[in-house]
Amino acid sequence: MFGRRMRICWILVIIFAVLNLCVSVHAAEIQAVVDRTQIGPGESLELTVSVKGGEGTVDVSSIRDFKVLSGGTSTSVQIINGRMSREVNNTYTLIPLKEGRLVIPPLTVMTDKTPQKTEEIVVTVTPRTQEKTDSEEVFAEGKVSNSSPYEGEPILYTFKLFNAVQITNARLQKPEFSGFTANEVENSRKTYRTVMNGREYNVTDLTILLVPLGAGPKTIDPGILECDLVRRQTTRRSPFGMMDDPFFGQNKLEPRVIRTEPLSITVKPLPPFNGKGQFSGLVGAFQIQSEVDKTTLNVGESATLSVTVSGTGNIMDAAAPEIAIPDAFKSYKDAPQDNIQPGVNGYTGKKVFRTALVPLKEGQYTLEPIVFNFFDVSSGQYQTRRTAPVSITVQPSKEKDKLEVYSPPASEVKPLKKNVEFTGRDILPLKEDMNALETQKTLSTAWFWALLLAPALLCLGVKVYLTRTTKNDDPSRLMAKRADQALKDACKPDVSAEEFLTCLSRSLISILLSKAGVKGESLTYIEAESILKSTGFSEADASSATRLIERIDSARFSGQEMDSRSRETFLSETRELVRKIS
Secondary structure, rough: OOHHHHHHHHHHHHHHHHHHHHHHHOEEEEEEEEEEOEEEEOEEEEEEEEOOOOEEEEEOOOOOEEEEEEEEEEEEEEEEEOOOEEEEHHHHHHEEEEOOOEEEOOEEEEOOOEEEEEOOEEEOOOOOOOOOHHEEEEEEEEEOOOOOEEEOOOOEEEEEEEEEOOEEEEEEEOOOOOOOEHHHHHHHOOEEEEEOOOOOEEEEEEEEEEEEEEOEEEEEOOOOEEEEEEEEEEEOOOOOOOOOOOEEEEEEEEEEEOOOOOOOEEOOOOOOOOOOOOOOEEEEEEEEEEEEOOOOEOOOOOEEEEEEEEEOHHHHHHHOOOEEEEHHHHEEEOEEEEEEEEEEEEEEEEEEEEEHHHHOOEEEEOOOEEEEEEEOOOOEEEEHHHOEOOEEEEOOOOOOOOOOOOOOOOOOOOOOOOOOOOOOOOOOOOOHHHHHOOOOOOHHHHHHHHHHHHHHEEEEHHHHHHHHHHHOOHHHHHHHHHHHHHHHHHHHOOHHHHHHHHHHHHHHHHHHHHHHHHHHHHHHHHHHHHHHHOOOOOHHOOOOOOOHHHHHHHHOOOOOOHHHHHHHHHHHHHHHHHHHHH
16 A cells, blocks of 8 residues: 555656646747947957747847857756756857947747747947057958949959958958849959058958949948957977077967948949940940851851950840841851950950851842940940941852652552451460460579578678768768878979968868867867867877967968978978877
């Protein structure tokens, strides 16, 4: 009796605990907080949206005053006195798009198909107190070559990064260029030095070619650069008595978010077109020409008419011009061919339209000039270009058609009628005697066991194949292979200094990730040191490896010139470290 009561008590306790867990899971609470409500120019803040007691989907599309970068999601679970407390934190990095009083509006969070709202948060962004070139160590600028272009007129957007101190881990997020087509100009990245207000800066330029898609006011969002400022700290003296020896110094990384100012562009509409023919839609400076590969041909032969549109502007939008082809020709259009390159003067190149012409009858024919209209931005007026007329002589065909005359059968001939006769038994079974039911050949014992075991052997072979394939996808093997390949690329004779340092950095990061058994592309210095310590390396070896990665990154992002001796030093140290970690 006592045992029965104990069992009933335990059942009630379990039911009560389960009910508490269910209630705690479904009672979701939401909250939005920021790490600070007042920031300075170029700074960012962190927004955390917490969902307690459940899960939720956060909608941040209503945030207009900030650039939103997702920081990931973390989950924590606690059980205290039989109650489970579960909290999901969604973090976001907010970069202000302007100065003054900015608002994070109430955000909608969907929890169990029920929308909930967070509270409004106000953030103050203090204005700049002086010119940025007087005090800032790192800043960026965004400029356009023309702030009031015509619709369809290409313009240049240039992102400039100025840094007076060494930076590393630079990650650029380009503007979205809403309302424009964007294409980075090839070989436009360049690095040089300049002096502003008595201070020397390293300048990095990036040029992007834009074409406005429509008329009216447009805004280019800020370009955002996340980087770390390298602060050198001397922790000990060199054995030779020299201060600030780079080998014995320790770098401290200071995270920084740099952004450009938003740019306002006013796109002017094109004036009405009142000329003859049709407007091609091209804006810029263009020429047109036409030619035929054969001006004398026979009936049935083919000639090719080529029309070439060349110049500078939005030439990639060129469509096939209207061509007046005489009715005595059949025409077959070919796919256009283009050779267009984006450059500092816009899109430059040519587009060729080819049409095959096949004459149907002899005679003398003339292809009328092709009228080509475009808008010239230099004069602000429409311009017309015409091709020269083309004369084509069509001669009679060399081969006469052979006509075959069809004669119907004579009416006197009558078809012969014949009675139906049984001519064979081909639709009957092939074997009609009793021997057809007998087995002509018996199955041997070896073949019986072979056919019986065939499915099992097939499954075994598939398993072996999948096992070997899985081994090939092992993260440790792949990352180790990537590290070896990066070292080989660094040893190529024609590799540039920047590519050389990038290969060394990729090799070190890959071998560290191989040791951790994961795939990836980047590591922080703290993560690299932690991986080495967790895999049995001493603190001195881990610190030495981290310093080597820091030195490579510093030389890589600072634009440091690399002589043969510096290359050999970096390469030998990297090889030794990769060998030791492997």
